[in-house]
Amino acid sequence: MPTVTLAEDIRQRLGDCSPAERKVGRILLAGWPAAGFETIATLAERADVSAPTVIRFVNRLGYRGFPDFQAALRTELDERHASPVTLYSAGNYKAAGSDSADVQAGAAGLLAHGRKVFTAAVDRTLAEVTPHDLDRAVQLLADPKRRITLAGGRFTNLFAQYLGLHLMQVRDNVRFLPDRAVERTALLASLARRDVLVVFDYRRYEEDKVTVAELVKEAGGRVVLFTDTWLSPVSTHAEVVFSSQVGAPSPYDSLVPTLAVVESVVAGLISELGDRAHQHMRHSEEIATRSGLT
Template sequence: MASVTLAEDIRQRLGECSPAERKVGRVLLAGWPAAGFETIATLAERADVSAPTVIRFVNRLGYRGFPDFQTALRAELDERHASPLTLYTSGGYGAATDGDPDTRGGPAGLLGRGREVFTAAVDRTLAEVPPHDLERAVQLLADPKRHITLVGGRFTNLLAQYLGLHLMQLRDDVRLLPDRAVERTAHLAALGRRDVLVVFDYRRYEDDKVTMAELARDAGGRVILFTDTWLSPVSTQAEVVLSSQVGAPSPYDSLVPTLAVVETVVAGIIATLGDTAHRHMQRGEETARRAGLT
């Protein structure tokens, strides 16, 4: 299970810092993660503080010095960009034996390990979702004046579709970003102030998602991001960031905790829309029956 990221640790500790140390923290966060690899002198100059202040700041975070902090940052970035292939090798999945804790006991042992990992991941994810981000996501997605577009990645497009299908049953003006280049281009070019772009982006982040978010923001729209604990680069463009744990008993990142967040958001939308959602569902059922689509 991933621990709190360095960026999140900095955010949480800013209140403990002196005013000068807070300047260092804010400069680091504003240029994260690249700012973490600058020299002490450069960082001090950008924050308008002394070099010793930078060192005191990283000491407060629990590091012996700035090189120690940068080593931890490099390790976190390696983890942030890990792929199933690298996790397969580093986790020893290809060398599993009867003594391996993930395989001991056959199916019963595997089920026990799955229960342990998934229960902990879902519990921690829901405990760490910021209430104000959840509330804002529900507000934006339930607003009938908003046009909703959803897009995901290699695997997470399944979650974009899952959320999108639920929204289509509850409200109008919901669509998945088209796959074909001409249609996708036309849709992105038409984004405006009433648009909400919902992005699912997890490690091995996709550059096109950042561009899409920038286009939405440039047009005056809003961005909701579902991501992992290392945070997609889209987070710099997003008004709402809903992060999830991804721990799994395999080298593949789990989408189970994200699905729990998605279904929590759906529950909030249903509660917000009330009878409006109910009537929309009824119209949908009637239309499906008449069209022979049930």
């Protein structure tokens, strides 16, 4: 599974650095990831430190030198933009053999591997969610004065729909980002301070999600982001960021940990709304029954 990203590693280690080294770390983070590919001399000048300080900083991160650090950054960026095709090629996946015993052995091994991968991924993902972020997301989604808009990507639109349908059962003013240009334009033009955008954006990130998040923030609204460990560019505009592990026994990123986070948010929302959620659910059920929609 992916380890801590380089940017996150830098953030976590700043407290252990000397004042001069912290300057280097902050310059790197402020211009991430492009700043990581600048020369030692350029970074030193921008941070107002010596070149040896830059080298000491990357040594503190565990790298033999600056070229070693830059090589690790290139590898991480390749992973950040990896597609199922490139993951398939790198993983050397093989089809099960035709012999029934091989198929059974393969299936047993796959289940054992899947149990290990998915259990560890869910455990690590939930362990890295901070109580503050979960509380803040719940507060935003529970506020009856706020209007919720959900958006997803190629596969993650399923999760936007899943979370949105749950929200619709317990509160009003929930909608999905439209696909048609005229409808989407009308929605984006009407954004205001009371709007909350919930967006799911995973590697091979989609540029339109960044634009929508920018517009929400410019209007004074809030953004809640579900993403992977490499962090969508939307994270720059998000008040709450939920990052999930995506390791899987296939060339496709796993969304199992993301579902666990979504379910945790739903549980928190039900608890926060209390009787209001129950009343809304009962009213919705009555309308559905009268309309023959149950």
